[in-house]
Amino acid sequence: MIKIKDVTVAYKDKKVLDKLTLTAEKGEIIGLVAPNGTGKTTLFKVMSNYLKPNSGVVIFNNKFEYKTEKDELSIRKQLVTFPDQDDLFEELTGVDHMNLYGNMWKGTTKHVPSIIEKLKMTSYVKKKVRTYSLGMRQRLCFAMMMAADTPVMLMDEVMNGLDIANVVLISDCLIQMKKEEKLIFVASHLLENLDLYADRVLYLKDGVIIHQQSLVDSTKDYIKMELKPDEYKQLLTDYKFPDDHLYIANHLFCIPLVHMDIEEKTEWIERLLVYKGKELKIGPLGTVENYEKYYLEV
Numbered sequence: 001m002i003k004i005k006d007v008t009v010a011y012k013d014k015k016v017l018d019k020l021t022l023t024a025e026k027g028e029i030i031g032l033v034a035p036n037g038t039g040k041t042t043l044f045k046v047m048s049n050y051l052k053p054n055s056g057v058v059i060f061n062n063k064f065e066y067k068t069e070k071d072e073l074s075i076r077k078q079l080v081t082f083p084d085q086d087d088l089f090e091e092l093t094g095v096d097h098m099n100l101y102g103n104m105w106k107g108t109t110k111h112v113p114s115i116i117e118k119l120k121m122t123s124y125v126k127k128k129v130r131t132y133s134l135g136m137r138q139r140l141c142f143a144m145m146m147a148a149d150t151p152v153m154l155m156d157e158v159m160n161g162l163d164i165a166n167v168v169l170i171s172d173c174l175i176q177m178k179k180e181e182k183l184i185f186v187a188s189h190l191l192e193n194l195d196l197y198a199d200r201v202l203y204l205k206d207g208v209i210i211h212q213q214s215l216v217d218s219t220k221d222y223i224k225m226e227l228k229p230d231e232y233k234q235l236l237t238d239y240k241f242p243d244d245h246l247y248i249a250n251h252l253f254c255i256p257l258v259h260m261d262i263e264e265k266t267e268w269i270e271r272l273l274v275y276k277g278k279e280l281k282i283g284p285l286g287t288v289e290n291y292e293k294y295y296l297e298v
Helices: 040-047 069-076 094-106 112-118 134-148 164-179 191-197 229-238 262-272 287-295
Strands: 002-011 014-024 028-033 055-060 079-081 152-156 183-187 200-205 208-214 222-226 246-248 252-256 280-283
Touching: 002 040, 014 040, 014 055, 014 208, 028 040, 028 164, 028 191, 028 287, 040 152, 040 183, 094 112, 094 134, 112 134, 134 152, 134 164, 164 183, 164 191, 191 287, 200 287, 208 287, 222 262, 246 287, 252 287
Parallel strands: 028 183, 028 200, 079 152, 152 183
Antiparallel strands: 002 014, 002 055, 200 208, 222 252, 222 280, 246 252
16 A cells, blocks of 8 residues: 655746645556646656655555655665666667566566566567567566566556557456556546546646546436537527536537436437437546546647
C-alpha cells in the first residue's frame, strides 16, 4: 500500500503538485491522465524519491518513508520504475537487461525465460539492443519490469511505440500482474486502452486530482450520442434537460439515467433516434469522454 499525503512540488511560483493526497492498495492498477506538463511524471519522481517534494510525504505499507537510508533501501526493493529507452545499453542484449533487473530486485533470473516466451521476444532477445526497433525496445523495457517483479511498479507511457498486437499483449500481462496483487501506476495517452485494465483513473489539473473515475463499480450510466452544436441547441429549445446532463467538448451529448423511470428513458431514446445514421450508446463515461470533459471543454 502507498499513501501520498499532502505532497506539494513547486518551481518558483508554479505548483506542479498542490497538497496532493492519495491512497493506493495492492492488486490495483491506477491510470494517471492529464495533458503534458501537468504533474504525472513529477508525481512518479516523488514516489520513487528521484525528486524531493517541498512538503508532504510518501508512506509505504504504513511504516516506510524516505527519511533514512535504511528506509530508502527497503522501499527500493519494493518499487521499480519504467526504464527510459535512452538508458538502455546498446551493446548488451535484451536478455542481459532482463537478467540485470532480475538480479537487482528479485535476486534471481530463473523466471526470465518464461517472460521472454510470454512477451514473444525469442527471435530477437539475444541480439544487441542497437539492432532493436522502437517497439522492440519498448517491449524490452516492460520485460525488465516483469523481471524485477516488485510489488509496486510505476509505468510512464508503457504503450509508446507499440503496434496494436503488442498493446493487447502488454494489456493482458498487466491484468495478470494485477491478479498477482501488484500495485501498478500507469500514465498513458492511450486512453481507451486504460479502460481495459485499470481499476480507476485519476485526472490531474493544477496540481490536484480533479476527478477519480472508477472502472470497476461505475453505476452512473448515460444515454450518449454525437451531436453537432446546432443539433444540441435545437434539443435545448425543444425539451427540458436534466440539470446534470453533459455536452462534452462541443460534440458529445450525454443524458444521465440515474433518476429516470422507464417512461422517461424511452422518451429520450425516441427523441434521439430521429437523428438518422448516428450511433446511440448507453453506459458510463469512459476515459476518453472524461478526458474531453475535463481538458477539452470549449
